[in-house]
Amino acid sequence: MGKKRERKGNKIKDFLMIAGQLMVTHLLVLSKSSNGGVNLRIGRIPRGPTITFHVESYVLAKDVLHLQKRPKSPGTEFLASPLVVLNGFGDKSSKKVVLMATMLQNMFPSIKVSTMKLSEARRIILFNLNPETNMVEMRHYRITIKTLGLSKSVKTLIHANVPDLHNYKDISDFIMRGAFASESDIEDGPEASVVLPRQSESDKRAIRLFEIGPRLNLKLIKIQDGLCSGEVIHHEFITKSKEEIKQLNLKKQKEKDEKNRRRAEQERNVKAKAAKLAANQKKDAEGDEEENDAEEEQEEMEYDEEDFSDLMEEDDE
Secondary structure (H helix, E strand, O other): OOOOOOOOOOOHHHHHHHHOOOOOOEEEEEEEOOOOOEEEEEEEOOOOOEEEEEEEEEEOHHHHHHOOOOOOOOOOHHHOOOEEEEEOOOOOOOHHHHHHHHHHHHOOOOOOOOOOOHHHOOEEEEEEEOOOOOEEEEEEEEEEEEEOOOOHHHHHHHOOOOOOOOOOOOHHHHHHHHHHOOHHHOOOOHHHEEEOOOOOOOOEEEEEEEEOOOEEEEEEEEEEOOOOOOOEEEEOOOOOOHHHHHHHHHHHHHHHHHHHHHHHHHHHHHHHHHHHHHHHHHHHHHHHHHHHHHHHHHHHHHHHHHHHHHHHHHHHO
């Protein structure tokens, strides 16, 4: 598996053949149109559906980190599945909203809340459906938990980081310097604090989210019932009348019938060729047997002539 590489001539069916072996459930295809626009197709393997988005704007992960004052490179966050948060997808009466929510949620492994550990919750994927622009906004965050009610100096000691004390006469001077704390040392508000399980009410933690990227703003174009093909269930910009839909269904059915007819004809031709090949092989085998019999008879006749000549020579003597 490690030696497999994609090639320029690969098609979708080539990826489908190895998707099951690699436990891949979704196919993401980025394409660029002739006018320079970027489209994203998300398809469920192996039979769809497929949702096509237009990428209105995006920001790479490296650019998101570059804009931060104190960026942190990713560590072990990607060893666990992220928490998926869907906001604005509550309209169950809209078929397109339900399909988008189901597709986006199933792209990531399911999490059992009853058995998961809080230490495994390291990342959050947020999908927000903006009702005004009708765009899906994707954001990616890293989760950090910090202790409340402590100064930065005490936190440094708690986390076993040995501070530089050569400028202090006593450890109390290092701790009491919190009176001149910077803005980053101020506690978070109560709305960002939680009480962890098996902890007292006074032992609160502050939850902070740090964006690690990328950012995506997606505009829905269409939804198809197959994998990158099939009937268009919904189109954001094109609407058809009942008569047009009926004509399209008749055309698709006709194409399907023609395809089935050709396939059946090909199967008949293959069977006929196989039967003809078997008959020729049988005929060749029978011909070889007759040729072998004739050669044996010829050898017997030559042997009899030699014996007859030997007898004649004996009588002459």
